[in-house]
Amino acid sequence: MLDIPEKASNAFQGNMQNGGAVELPFPAPSFFIVNGNAQLQQVGGIHYFGGFACAKTKLQEAAESWENVVYPVPGLYETEKILESGEKLPVFASRNLTVAMIGMRLFATLKSDGKTRVPAFSKEAIPGIQVVCLLGYKNENKEILPWAPIMISASGYQVNNVRDAFIKWFKAIKPTVKKLAPNQEPSNITNLFWMSIGTFGETRVQKPAGQKFITPVSSFIPDVLDEDVVKSRYVGNEIASLMADFATDAKEWLHVFDKDKFTGPTSPQGFTEPAEDPHWDSQEQPPEDDIPF
Structure with missing residues (x-):
């Protein structure tokens, strides 16, 4: 049975939000x-299968901000992403x-x-998502160790x-988490278990997105x-407490786009209903996004 730290038992409630200048x-x-x-x-990797990339300068800056973090991050490899402008951006990348x-x-x-950023489901607006995570990597013993946010x-x-x-990951592990921590509400702690997100396998998957295709x-x-x-995916009590601290520190940032708290400009066309899909554009998130640190 897992004994989840008390402050990590409810620190993440409401942290999957529709929600600036808040840094x-x-x-x-x-x-x-x-x-x-x-x-x-022939190139393979993210260039063929799709995946994730981070500007090399941004990752290095973050590594220098934390004590005792390894750099480069094991599991990431150096490559270049050619932007629409033709510029080559040095990145660290991984399929997942x-x-x-x-x-x-x-x-x-x-x-x-x-x-201009506005609350989710605003009409005449392109949807976006930002997920703050703790990044993990595997050591030589295949154990998952934490890196940094x-x-x-x-x-x-x-x-x-x-x-x-x-x-889908939270839903898949929820019944087992309930058994491992019977005194906890599983929905509040499923995020404390390492998951893998990205592209997988040796078969390339693509689906239409407007006039283009994406690799989902x-x-x-x-x-x-x-x-x-x-249980082997549990981050551990020390890391769970650390994540709870990060969640508390980031609460204002996480909720800045909530409709009842947002004070910036809104779409003149109003909102769609959340049950309806907004007009999706097949626009790739720019690497030099104006996301405040």
Whole structure:
């Protein structure tokens, strides 16, 4: 049975929100989604299958902000992402990431200027998502160790894929988490178990997105999720407490786009109903996003 620290038992309630100028109070370099290109089979990796990339300078800056973190991060490899401008951006990349979620916010960006951020489900706006996570990596013994906070960022068609990846993982492990921690509400602590998100396998997967195709990200759900397997994914009490502190520190940032708290400009067209899909644009999240650290 797991004895979850008290402060980690309820620190994450409400942290999957639809919600500026509010800055995240700790470094969390942005990992953006790279859509794979069917013509780059010989190159492989994220360039063919799709996956995640982070600007090398951003990851290095974050590493220098924390004590005793390894750099480069094991499991990430150096490559270049060619931007639409033709510029080559040095990045660290991986087809998939091992993470534990700290908090999630949804928002949208007005199409009229491509910059102004507004609450989620605003009309005439491109949906976006940011998920603050603790990044994990495997050591030589295949044990998952924590690195530091990062941010998974996506816009357009990939927003639902990112959100669904977390929801499906939480749903898959919830019954077993209930057995492991019977005195806890499992929905409040499923984020304390390492998950894998990205692209997997040797078969490239793509689906249409407007006039283009995307390589959707998803979560990896093992065939067996018994108590031993799920327990081995628990981040541990010390890390759970640390994540609770991060969640508390980030609460204002996580909720800044909540409709009842948002004080910035809104879409003149109002909102769609959450049950309806907004107009999804197949726009890749720019690596130099104006996400405040």
